[in-house]
Amino acid sequence: MAGLVHEPMLEMFIFETTQLVGQLEQLILESEQEDCFSRSAIDEIFRIMHTIKGSSAMMLVNEVSSLAHAVEDVFYFLREFPDVKLECASLSDLILSTVDFIKSELEQIKSGNQPVGSAEMLLQQLKAFLTHLKETNKIVGAKPHKEKKQQYYVPQSKAQAQPAARSFKASVFFEEGCEMENIRAFTIIHNLKAFAEEIYHFPEDIIEDDSSAEIIRDSGFHIACTTNCEYSEMQAFFQDTIFLKNFDLQEISDISEFKSSQTRKIEIILEDTPDTSVLTKKEDRVQEEKSSTQQSIISVSVTKLDKLMDLVGELVISEAMVTQNPDLQGLALNNFSKAARQLRKITGELQDTVMSIRMVPLSNTFQKMHRVVRDMSKKLNKEIKLELLGEETEVDKNIIENISDPLMHIIRNAIDHGVETSQDRLAAGKMAYGKVLLEARNVGSEVLVIVKDDGRGLDKTKILEKAKRNNLVYKPENELTDQEIYAFILSPGFSTKDQVTEFSGRGVGMDVVAKNINSIGGTLQINSTPGQGTTITLKIPLTLAIIDGMTIGVGSARYTIPTISIKQSFRAAPQSVFQDVDGNEMILIRGKCYPILRLHKYFGVKTEVQEISEGILVVVENENRSVVLFADALIGEQQVVVKSLPNYFKIFPKVDGLAGCTLLGDGSISLILDVVGLMRFGYSA
Amino acid sequence: MKRVLIVDDAAFIRLALRNMLEKNGFDVVAEAENGAIAIQKFKEYQPDLVTMDITMPEVDGIGALKAIKTIDRNAKVVMVSAMGQESHVKEAVINGASYFLVKPFKEEQVISTLTKILG
Numbered sequence: 182m183a184g185l186v187h188e189p190m191l192e193m194f195i196f197e198t199t200q201l202v203g204q205l206e207q208l209i210l211e212s213e214q215e216d217c218f219s220r221s222a223i224d225e226i227f228r229i230m231h232t233i234k235g236s237s238a239m240m241l242v243n244e245v246s247s248l249a250h251a252v253e254d255v256f257y258f259l260r261e262f263p264d265v266k267l268e269c270a271s272l273s274d275l276i277l278s279t280v281d282f283i284k285s286e287l288e289q290i291k292s293g294n295q296p297v298g299s300a301e302m303l304l305q306q307l308k309a310f311l312t313h314l315k316e317t318n319k320i321v322g323a324k325p326h327k328e329k330k331q332q333y334y335v336p337q338s339k340a341q342a343q344p345a346a347r348s349f350k351a352s353v354f355f356e357e358g359c360e361m362e363n364i365r366a367f368t369i370i371h372n373l374k375a376f377a378e379e380i381y382h383f384p385e386d387i388i389e390d391d392s393s394a395e396i397i398r399d400s401g402f403h404i405a406c407t408t409n410c411e412y413s414e415m416q417a418f419f420q421d422t423i424f425l426k427n428f429d430l431q432e433i434s435d436i437s438e439f440k441s442s443q444t445r446k447i448e449i450i451l452e453d454t455p456d457t458s459v460l461t462k463k464e465d466r467v468q469e470e471k472s473s474t475q476q477s478i479i480s481v482s483v484t485k486l487d488k489l490m491d492l493v494g495e496l497v498i499s500e501a502m503v504t505q506n507p508d509l510q511g512l513a514l515n516n517f518s519k520a521a522r523q524l525r526k527i528t529g530e531l532q533d534t535v536m537s538i539r540m541v542p543l544s545n546t547f548q549k550m551h552r553v554v555r556d557m558s559k560k561l562n563k564e565i566k567l568e569l570l571g572e573e574t575e576v577d578k579n580i581i582e583n584i585s586d587p588l589m590h591i592i593r594n595a596i597d598h599g600v601e602t603s604q605d606r607l608a609a610g611k612m613a614y615g616k617v618l619l620e621a622r623n624v625g626s627e628v629l630v631i632v633k634d635d636g637r638g639l640d641k642t643k644i645l646e647k648a649k650r651n652n653l654v655y656k657p658e659n660e661l662t663d664q665e666i667y668a669f670i671l672s673p674g675f676s677t678k679d680q681v682t683e684f685s686g687r688g689v690g691m692d693v694v695a696k697n698i699n700s701i702g703g704t705l706q707i708n709s710t711p712g713q714g715t716t717i718t719l720k721i722p723l724t725l726a727i728i729d730g731m732t733i734g735v736g737s738a739r740y741t742i743p744t745i746s747i748k749q750s751f752r753a754a755p756q757s758v759f760q761d762v763d764g765n766e767m768i769l770i771r772g773k774c775y776p777i778l779r780l781h782k783y784f785g786v787k788t789e790v791q792e793i794s795e796g797i798l799v800v801v802e803n804e805n806r807s808v809v810l811f812a813d814a815l816i817g818e819q820q821v822v823v824k825s826l827p828n829y830f831k832i833f834p835k836v837d838g839l840a841g842c843t844l845l846g847d848g849s850i851s852l853i854l855d856v857v858g859l860m861r862f863g864y865s866a
Numbered sequence: 867m868k869r870v871l872i873v874d875d876a877a878f879i880r881l882a883l884r885n886m887l888e889k890n891g892f893d894v895v896a897e898a899e900n901g902a903i904a905i906q907k908f909k910e911y912q913p914d915l916v917t918m919d920i921t922m923p924e925v926d927g928i929g930a931l932k933a934i935k936t937i938d939r940n941a942k943v944v945m946v947s948a949m950g951q952e953s954h955v956k957e958a959v960i961n962g963a964s965y966f967l968v969k970p971f972k973e974e975q976v977i978s979t980l981t982k983i984l985g
Contacts, residue, residue: 190885194878228875231921235948236878238970250950257950359975360968361947364955368966371959388956423965423979480877 192482194240195291198283201229203545206280209273210551217269218259226276227256233283245286248300251307252279258311265318275310277552278303348436349415350405353428355397362397363387369404369422376414377406379436405436483578486539493528493535494727494822500528501819501846536577536724543621543630544572546585550619553589557596564603564614565596574621576628577724583701584630584721587694591632591717592617594690599636599715609712611635623723627745630719639709644669651675664805667707671695699857702728702743702840704803730821730843732851733799733812735780736788739851740812741821741843746856748800748807750815755794768798768809775800778859779811783838788813801856808860819846823853837861867893868984871911873904873930874919874946879969883917883946886973892980901925905933908941915942915984917967920954928957935962942983946971 208226212218218226234249255272259265282303286296353369355362366387373380383403384393408415412432419428504521547569558565576584600606600615607613618633641663648654648669654661669675673692698705703721722728722745730741731750758768758777766777777798781788790796790813799810821843830839840855870892874880877899884894895911898904902924908916916934920927927945934941945958945966955966964983967976 190878190881193881197876197878225923228921228923231948232876232879235969236876238948239879239882241970253950360949361952361955361966364952364959364966367956368959388953421982423982424975 191240191290194236195287198233198236198245199287201233202280202283202287203548205229206277206552207548209276209280210555212269213273213555217267218272220263223256223259223263227253227260230256242286242290242296244296244298244300245283248279248282248303248307251304251311252276255307255311255314258314262318265314267314272310275303275306279307346407346409347412348405348407348433349412349430350403350433351415351419351428351430352401352403353419353422354401354426356424356426357398359424361394362402363390363394365424366393366397366402369402373404373406373418376410377408380404380406381436405433407436486535486578489535490539493532494824496528497532497727497820497822498844498846500524502848505846507847532727536727539578539724540575541578541581542573542575543581543628546581546588547572547619547621549585550588550592553592554596554617557593561597562602563596563600565600566614566616567592568616568618570618570620571622574623574628576721580701580721580724583697584703584719587697587719588619588630588632590690590694592619595632595634595636595715595717599634599638601637605637609637624720628721628723630721631716632719633714633716635714638711638713638715639667639670639707640711641666647675648672662805663709664707667709668805670707671705706805727820727822728853729818730851730853731799731818732816732821732845733780733797733810734814734816735784735812736786738784738786739816739845739849740780741851741853742799742801742810743840743853743856744818746801746803748802750797750799752796753793753798755792758793766793770800770809775807775809777809777811781811781813783859790814801854801859803856803860806860810854810859821845821851821853867891868915868980869893869895869911869913870980871896871898871904871907871913871916873898873901873916873922873927875899875922876919879919879946883976886976887980889973890977901927901930901933904930905937908934909937912938915944915964915980917944917946917980918958918963919946920948920951920958928954928961931958931963932961944979944983 205226208222208229212222230249230253234246234253237243237245237249259267282298282300286298289296289298353366355365359365363384364387366382370380370382370387381404384390384396387393387397387402410418412430416430419425419430422428504525509517550569551567554565554567557563595617596615600617601609601611603613606615616635618631620629620631620633622629622631644666645654645658645661648666651672651674653669653672653675671691671694675692695705698719698721701721703719706718706720707715708718709715729744731744731747732739732741734740753768758766761767766779767774768777769775777793780786781790793811796811796813797815799812799815800807801810823841824843825841826839837858838855839852839858841853843851843853845851868891870887872880872883872887872894874883874897880897880899884897887894895913896907898907900922904916904918905925918927918931922930925933931943931945934943939962941962942964943958943962945955945963946969947955947966948969955963958966965979967979
């Protein structure tokens with residue numbers, strides 16, 4: 182890419198173009214719903230393509246630029262001829278392919294590669310489409326320009342002036358590669374009119390005839406005029422002309438020579454400047470309306486926000502380090518406590534504000550699913566309606582990035598496996614088209630994202646069979662709840678679909694989905710009613726950076742459990758603990774049996790507390806499975822800032838049960854437990 | 867230092883122009899992303915020069931040019947156009963645009979154009 186391009190520009194280019202392409206995609210999909218392109222949609226698509234064309238040309242991403250130009254041409258035509266007959270579906274397909282191409286090129290650029298794709302095919306298709314459009318509508322070549330004579334406006338006073346004293350002849354050449362030579366020539370003539378009277382030039386038609394640009398490029402632009410100016414003044418005029426390579430200026434005795442040899446006079450129509458006052462008034466109004474609704478928004482780079490979040494995290498820790506400083510213990514510090522409370526209040530507010538800055542609505546992610554549904558229903562020949570609810574729900578930016586792919590996969594699964602074909606649906610007494618509902622809503626400090634289809638539902642017996650074959654069943658069959666059975670489809674390599682389709686069914690799906698959701702601290706739940714559909718509920722935290730945690734002690738080590746995973750904690754009577762046939766410790770709580778996981782054993786930490794009755798049991802839960810953790814003592818609940826584990830940590834085998842680490846108020850490090858990871862251990866043991 | 871207002875609906879082009887201008891000793895006093903805001907910013911800042919995109923939402927570049935020229939007859943407005951917009955550029959020149967740039971533009975071209983226009 183060009184040398185002048187540096188990081189922030191590249192970032193801006195990618196950011197803006199990605200946004201524009203997203204808008205474009207949305208517009209196309211909306212237009213498809215309404216059967217065809219509306220006037221305003223055509224205008225907007227034209228504008229978007231125009232912007233992409235300009236920006237990518239500046240970045241020297243030429244394939245994208247020429248592709249954008251080709252689309253722009255099509256929509257320019259549609260703008261000029263709003264009544265043409267148009268095959269909307271094939272145009273939509275073409276534009277969406279363009280969108281995909283631009284997206285993939287952007288991906289290339291983002292990952293630091295040279296964009297390599299070739300748009301040749303698409304370009305040909307677009308050109309063919311436009312030609313076909315023109316042919317079927319019997320419009321060949323010409324624009325619908327009213328045959329308007331070239332008109333120039335010069336003030337009356339000037340036109341009535343005395344005959345000019347001198348005649349000049351000039352030939353000018355423009356710099357190579359400056360483009361639009363004819364318009365540059367036009368600018369010269371336009372500026373010359375201020376002090377020249379009769380003006381002749383060659384080539385004559387420099388506006389309507391695009392080939393004139395080429396003539397000027399090759400053989401120059403020739404002008405003759407009469408004026409009262411001196412030679413030096415004329416020279417100065419040409420010298421000041423922009424993009425002029427060189428010029429040749431001569432005083433001539435008779436202008437008619439030039440006239441007869443090359444050209445005819447430009448018609449000058451006597452008229453004063455056109456009245457623009459009406460226009461201006463209208464624009465004033467537009468501007469007033471605009472200024473009242475205009476919001477002052479600035480864009481900030483995400484790295485800065487991340488940094489800010491980090492700093493706030495540090496601040497929260499430092500605040501705890503100061504106010505809970507061990508040196509202060511046992512002292513009566515009334516004024517200090519007051520000031521500390523104030524500090525606590527302000528850091529809290531600051532934290533909320535920074536958090537809210539990072540919040541983005543889910544709408545973009547949700548809107549993307551329209552495209553998924555469209556492509557799927559076309560390929561699989563199923564009629565699907567996608568309904569969105571609560572798109573305005575906001576979550577942290579990092580989380581948005583992590584749920585987009587899982588959501589896409591779930592929706593694909595719903596359409597591919599869930600929703601039946603129209604015939605089957607009608608036979609089952611349902612509407613011919615399938616419905617997929619995508620909903621988001623806030624519940625406390627979490628967001629629920631729900632994908633609901635009205636298809637055939639999950640086949641419990643089939644899932645159970647497959648689970649048995651894969652040795653996944655961990656307790657007697659008749660004790661499994663429906664949800665526990667459905668949860669089997671989240672296991673690696675699990676697919677009951679015999680046929681693998683292009684979109685799903687490769688069996689690498691749902692376990693990856695579940696893993697991604699777990700990695701951001703979320704959970705996934707499946708409900709299904711045979712014949713009526715399946716509902717998948719994602720429960721995701723609002724933010725990743727700061728969580729409520731319960732700190733527990735094991736020997737000299739500190740661990741933090743995310744508070745949302747904790748079901749209860751209690752001190753057990755020694756007789757309530759027993760062992761199963763394999764020697765694993767179990768405990769009976771309200772008639773249910775749970776495995777016990779001794780954290781000191783798991784992490785290899787030395788501790789005095791070995792007797793179950795001396796320590797504390799914490800029941801943690803995930804996806805309706807629970808495990809009981811055994812620790813020395815509860816230390817306290819506080820907000821902790823999640824830091825990722827340093828890389829060297831990952832060489833240790835037991836890292837499975839750790840999600841990260843954090844700093845406590847007294848400056849010591851606490852490891853944050855990964856409940857899902859521990860669960861795996863708890864059940865395999 | 868010459869004070870410039872940049873008008874373009876593409877943030878990328880605004881940034882590109884701003885970089886080129888600031889590197890060469892111009893003072894970019896404001897940016898606007900459509901014609902309506904441009905008119906308002908022009909009144910507010912009274913810049914020495916305006917770079918004006920043509921295709922924009924709300925009020926387009928030609929509309930904003932006309933309005934700015936009625937506010938200040940001597941305002942210097944340089945149009946930023948792309949290939950295929952010849953007729954718009956012509957209209958702009960008739961309506962008082964000082965000159966025009968063609969995307970993709972190079973730094974030297976931009977600077978020499980603006981310097982000449984500002985005299």
